[in-house]
Amino acid sequence: MAAINFFLGLTVGIGIYVGQQYRFKQQLKSTLKSYGTGEDEEISLPLHSLIRRELIDLNRQRRKLEKDKQAWQELIEQAPIGYLQVDGENQLLGCNQAAKDLLKIDSRRSQRVRLLLELVRSYDLDSLIEETRRSLRPQQKEWIFYFTRYAYPEDKESETNAYKSSRRIVESIALKGYGFPLSNRQVGVFIENRQPLVELSQSRDRTFSDLTHELRTPLTSISLVAENLQRRLQDPEKRWVTQMLGETNRLIELVQEWLDLTQLEAAPERTLKYEEIKIYDLIESVWLTLEPIANRKKVTLSYSGDRSIILEGDRSRLTQVFLNLLDNAIKHNPPQKEIFVQTSSIESEDISLPEKIKVDVIDSGRGFTANDLPYIFERLYRGDKSRTREQEDRNYSLDGSGLGLAIVEQIVRAHEGAIAANNHPTMGGAWVEVILPVKKSEKN
Incomplete structure (x- = not known):
């Protein structure tokens, strides 16, 4: 009786095992089919062949993704525009060389994950990141970034003396940032150097301001002469002088407006x-x-x-x-x-x-x-x-x-x-x- 019970239990156990194996293989084939090409004839292959084929395909896809990722990283690294990426806690995950140059980030300090604020003292950059993360939409912001550098004398006697005689210089650079929301509350920021445009605009304004200063006196003289001629002449000469006086006054007004603009910009207080x-x-x-x-x-x-x-x-x-x-x-x-x-x-x-x-x-x-x-x-x-x-x-x-x-x-x-x-x-x-x-x- 005991032997019968033993063989009966063994038979039931083997049946359960075979059933589970069959269901497992069917589920595995179904999974492989969903990730595979979907061709019916491939499902008839042995299970180990299907698994090997899918593993080879996944490995090939992984290598392709790694190659694409490396290509994008090289592209961003060589890009003339700065790029940095932070996580949800505003820790710097990475940045390219252009961003390091623009924001004066020490390469040695940026090799490990650190808070961005430890590396870059910029409230405007931090607010751009926070606004991008909060709105979940791309954001733009322009600001002036101030940084400090130290000038050392060329004829320094020793490192100690050079440190004591170093001069602290505060400089600035005009930047424009473009923030983009990423997954897991991460934010990517492209940073554009606007300083060349600012310097070009300032050079243009200085040139035009100097020109307006030089034009004000001769234009006033021309206006006075035209007013005197206007009272003494008759038509059609008087009409021509009146037209000339109107255009001269218009130029005087333009010169005065530019001078007002320059004064407001230079010293509003x-x-x-x-x-x-x-x-x-x-x-x-x-x-x-x-x-x-x-x-x-x-x-x-x-x-x-x-x-x-x-x-x-x-x-x-x-x-x-x-x-x-x-x-x-x-x-x-x-x-x-x-x-x-x-x-x-x-x-x-x-x-x-x-x-x-x-x-x-x-x-x-x-x-x-x-x-x-x-x-x-x-x-x-x-x-x-x-x-x-x-x-x-x-x-x-x-x-x-x-x-x-x-x-x-x-x-x-x-x-x-x-x-x-x-x-x-x-x-x-x-x-x-x-x-x-x-x-x-x-x-x-």
Whole structure:
């Protein structure tokens, strides 16, 4: 009886084992089929042959991926633009040589994983990474990166003396970063060196500034001579002199605008005279100045927002800002349509940040063209006339110098504010957003 029970148990065990092996092979074949070519005749091969074939194929794919990865790493390493990658804790996972050169990263310290802040003291870079990680969208940011280097005398007697006589020099470089979100909260950042463009722009501005200084005196002399001739001559000579006087005054205005722009950029703290200003009263006075022009097109102003907002600023300069913005809005506005000015306070969760106000100027026109938008605040840039000028407006509207919005931007920046131009998402017209601090900055 015991023998029968033994053989019966053995038979059941063998049956269970065979069944499990069969199910395992079927599952393995199904898995191989899902990863394989899917051809039925290959499934008829022995199981060990199928496994060997798939392992060979996986090994081939792994080598190809490693080769592609190495090619991309070599490409990034040789790229003329900097690249770095951080993990979710802002630890530097890797960077190319261009990034090391731009951010002054010590190659020896970057060989192991370390916090980016230990290697690069840049709040702007850190904020770009955090904003990219938070929004899960590509972000851009421009900033000036400051770093320190030490100058040593060439005729140093010893390392100790050289260290004592070394000179600490703070330098800066203009950078632009492009942040891209990656998997596992990682962020990749491309860094572009903008310093050559900045130096080229500064060289151009210095040259033009020197030229305007030299032109101011002879242009004033020509204007005085033309005024004297205008009173003494008769037509048609008088008409020619009048035309020459108008063009001369236009050049004088251009020269003065450029000098104002240069002064604002070089020393804003010396050009601004702060006082308390009620923003509604300022905008109302500007509109009264422009009302005769607005009445020709039957354009009206619609103001909304808190009329009691008071800020500290230069009344003359801020008048210049809104005079330019509202004048442009009138020129670009269709007849019998409204121009909207909206003011509001900006609330910040960080109590250490200064309180700010926002002023939106929106017209009812066709808005900025896509080609004009990136260059709205560029010096001497003249937008496409076809987008804004109505035919009847051309009869009494003169072309601008191309410096108006550049001066507006510089005045706003001198007040530690910000300005942006876009097309309004609902109204469709040109939309200029001005943000100004309520209180005078300590720097000013």
